[in-house]
Amino acid sequence: MAPCQPVLLRGVCRDWPVSRQAAAGWASLSTYLSRMDAGRTGEAFVGAPAIAGRYDYGQDLEGFNFQRESLPVGLALQRIDAAAADPSLDSVYLGSLPADDYFPAFAAENPVGFLPPTARPRLWLGNASRVACHYDAFDNLACVVAGRRRFTLYPPDAIGDLYVGPIDHTMAGQPVALAAGAAPDDPRYPRFAAAKARALVVELAPGDGLYLPKLWWHQVEALEPRNLLVNYWWDGFAAGPDAPYAAMMLAMITLAERPEAERKAWRAFFDHYVFRPDGHPLAHLPEDKRGALGSLAGEAYGRIRAFVMRTLRGG
Structure with a gap:
């Protein structure tokens, strides 16, 4: 995790009970999931056959090219199976279902021993699709x-x-790379060729896993008529409950439209205090003299956070 590089893990979930049921066929997998189904509904993406499972924006970013439906899990499994057998039916994609809420026994029956306890499974079920x-x-x-x-x-x-x-106008919460889903050589995105040359492409078979570090862009294609993926999210290096994304959003409203020279000055301060290419900003002082810039594992986190909260309140 520390190098912030993806890692392919072949066979990491091959021996899960759910994987063995999936290998026996969709009917076996559906029966297995139905046994632990808590009876909740989830929001599904439902797409007409014309979009071929490519859930995306509508024309000129107006709306979307799919509908959202609230479906019980059991019905969603049936509709996924029916659409796989009949391409004239709408495709169905039911994503990011917290297993603890929807399938309470799932985590205990299909454990990943090397993840922290806070990393909980989520299920993604659907027909062939491409997630932006x-x-x-x-x-x-x-x-x-x-x-x-x-x-x-x-x-x-x-x-x-x-x-x-x-x-703030997204399909599922996160902004998407428009160029990655466009037609090849789309003239609206001339710089995309540089990103495409750096792309890493990997295909995973049932039983395989992929570790994706935070902030790596990824387009995900489900290649079969019936698919199930299980994922886990966690922050491996959090010093506390505050998220880096929130810091970036606050920086945008405080810095993004200031004059260029001032932005450059603040960038120097951010580099010095936050990104630290030359090491700790108070490395020239003994550790017990660094005050609020001491170790975040000690009192420094609370002291800085309290200062930030007072500032936001106008105190």
């Missing part, structure tokens, strides 16, 4: 249970070449 290229603000382990998945990855620093869409 996006990033997650958490570390991610994605495990393929049924069907095959193709991941196309771009490093975080490719962001400027991906032509990212709105941050």
Whole structure:
């Protein structure tokens, strides 16, 4: 995790009970999931056959090319199966179902021993589909249970070449890379060629997993008529409850439209105090003299957070 690089984990979930049921066929998998189904409904993406499972924005970013329906899990499994058998039916994609809420016995029966206890499973069920290229603000382990998945990855620093869409008008919470889902050589996205040249493409078979560090862009294609993926999100290096994304959003409203020279001055301060390319900013002082810039594992976290909260309240 520390190098912030993806890692392919072949066979990591091959011996799960759910994987063995999936290998026996969709009927066996559905029976297995139905046994532990808590009876809740989830929000499904439902797409007409014309979109071929490519859930995306509508024309000119107006709306979306799919509908959202609230479906019980059992009915969603039936509709996924029916659409797989009959291409004239709408495709169905039911994603990010917290297993603890929807399938309470799932985590205990299908454990991942090397993840922290806070990393809890989520299930993603559907027909063949393409999920738009996006990033997650958490570390991610994605495990393929049924069907095959193709991941196309771009490093975080490719962001400027991906032509990212709105941050507050999204399909599922995260902004997406518009260029990655466009037709090849789309003239609207001339810089995308540089990102495409750096792309990593990997195909996962049932039983395989992929570790994705936070902020890596990924387009995910489910390649079979019936698919199940299980993923886990967690923050491997959190010093407390506050998220880096919140800090970035606050920085945008406080810094983004200041004059260029002032932004450059603040960048120097951010580099010195936050990103620390030259090491700790108070390395020239003994540790017991660093005050609020002491170790975040000690009192420094609480002291800085209290200062931030007072500032936001106008105190």
